[in-house]
Amino acid sequence: MFNQTADNPSLRRIAIVGSGMSGLTVGLQLKGLGHTVTVFEKSRGPGGRLAAKRVPSGSVDIGAQYFTARNPDFLPFLEKYAGKGTFTPWQGRLAYQAPSGEWEPFPEEARFVGTPRMTAITRALSANLNVVTETRVGRLARTDNAWRLYDTEGVSLGLFDQVIITAPPAQARDILASSGLPELASELDEPVGKVLPCWAVAAHFPTSPWPHHDGMRCQHPALYWVAHNSSKPGREDAGQWWVLHAGASWTQKHVDTAAPEVAELLVEAFREVTGFQTGPDDVVAHRWLYARSEGGEQPGHLWYPQHDIGLAGDWLSGGRVEGAFDSACGLVAEMHAASVTP
Ligand SMILES: Cc1cc2nc3c(=O)[nH]c(=O)nc-3n(C[C@H](O)[C@H](O)[C@H](O)COP(=O)(O)OP(=O)(O)OC[C@H]3O[C@@H](n4cnc5c(N)ncnc54)[C@H](O)[C@@H]3O)c2cc1C
Numbered sequence: 485m486f487n488q489t490a491d492n493p494s495l496r497r498i499a500i501v502g503s504g505m506s507g508l509t510v511g512l513q514l515k516g517l518g519h520t521v522t523v524f525e526k527s528r529g530p531g532g533r534l535a536a537k538r539v540p541s542g543s544v545d546i547g548a549q550y551f552t553a554r555n556p557d558f559l560p561f562l563e564k565y566a567g568k569g570t571f572t573p574w575q576g577r578l579a580y581q582a583p584s585g586e587w588e589p590f591p592e593e594a595r596f597v598g599t600p601r602m603t604a605i606t607r608a609l610s611a612n613l614n615v616v617t618e619t620r621v622g623r624l625a626r627t628d629n630a631w632r633l634y635d636t637e638g639v640s641l642g643l644f645d646q647v648i649i650t651a652p653p654a655q656a657r658d659i660l661a662s663s664g665l666p667e668l669a670s671e672l673d674e675p676v677g678k679v680l681p682c683w684a685v686a687a688h689f690p691t692s693p694w695p696h697h698d699g700m701r702c703q704h705p706a707l708y709w710v711a712h713n714s715s716k717p718g719r720e721d722a723g724q725w726w727v728l729h730a731g732a733s734w735t736q737k738h739v740d741t742a743a744p745e746v747a748e749l750l751v752e753a754f755r756e757v758t759g760f761q762t763g764p765d766d767v768v769a770h771r772w773l774y775a776r777s778e779g780g781e782q783p784g785h786l787w788y789p790q791h792d793i794g795l796a797g798d799w800l801s802g803g804r805v806e807g808a809f810d811s812a813c814g815l816v817a818e819m820h821a822a823s824v825t826p
Contacts (some may be wrong), residue, residue: 486700494823497522497643499523499633500647505605506808519735523610526565531602534602539723544713545727547772549569552596557808557813562609570608573595574595574597577698580700581701581703585703613821626662631792651797653679670819674781675800678780680736682775683753688764694710698712700751707753707754710726713726721748728750739773747768751764778805782799783800785812794816
């Protein structure tokens with residue numbers, strides 16, 4: 485049923501929507517199996533929520549802060565495709581705040597960061613793939629045995645035998661609903677409601693505002709997470725750039741608040757948590773509409789062989805960087821098993 489190449493009937497043209505950790509992992513693994521892979525990314529560069537903002541003295545990780553590597557295949561994959569120099573362990577002093585206000589250390593676990601910024605990993609991974617940036621996939625149209633992809637302006641992006649969507653569920657649902665696949669789209673109604681927004685602020689302080697920890701999960705109505713970005717290994721800036729992440733329900737309430745006001749409110753919350761009164765001398769804010777998924781059924785990945793469409797992403801497998809990798813691996817394994825089973 486596939487539009488196969490003449491030489492090898494099992495090799496396919498595969499389109500991947502999204503160039504975050506899940507899209508790049510799917511892409512590299514499918515390419516390694518010999519398929520022809522094209523990745524479409526709506527943003528200017530690859531990486532998705534592995535993101536960094538440029539600041540005068542370097543860059544600040546504005547999305548994912550660190551990642552775990554519990555899956556023994558994850559680090560070897562990164563070493564092979566991104567290179568050893570693109571990530572390193574972060575021995576940050578991490579703590580969470582108990583309801584009493586006391587700081588408790590995070591459980592011992594290896595945690596890693598991209599160097600010199602989180603996007604170093606996804607930049608390097610994408611260098612091994614055909615990634616078409618600034619292209620938002622709008623819909624898919626079935627033509628005989630293939631899918632024709634269109635961008636949101638209606639421009640054709642080519643014909644593909646299979647399509648893998650790795651966008652967050654709200655964006656994946658839009659694509660499916662616009663492609664005459666309402667039953668697939670409606671399966672995402674529940675996951676859409678589980679992906680929560682997050683306001684992120686990067687603030688630079690003239691002196692150290694908090695010498696005790698490098699990353700803290702806070703008990704504060706506005707502030708969920710704080711990290712001393714400059715404490716991460718390999719950063720260009722050795723100073724006092726801090727990242728402040730708002731909690732999901734606070735962000736939901738302030739989702740339309742102007743960025744400068746959000747920055748002010750989160751810096752005020754940071755003052756309340758740390759007691760540090762000096763204001764920052766530089767701030768940048770970023771609103772994530774789809775930041776982290778909470779709970780719900782997470783089957784790992786979704787593969788619809790009757791449609792030649794697959795879905796992967798963190799929201800299907802634990803909601804974190806490593807979950808995105810796991811989801812991608814699970815999907816590729818199922819696709820591959822289906823293609824070699826007579
Ligand atoms: C503020 C914040 C803090 C976080 N902290 C951590 C942390 O400390 N540790 C951790 O492990 N995880 C953390 N995460 C979660 C982690 O970033 C994600 O789990 C992971 O990066 C998701 O990867 P993904 O590939 O599944 O999705 P994404 O990275 O979201 O990739 C999806 C891609 O699809 C693209 N896209 C969407 N629609 C279209 C379209 N129509 N056409 C083309 N492209 C499209 C998007 O632009 C995006 O690049 C955090 C996330 C946020 C936002």
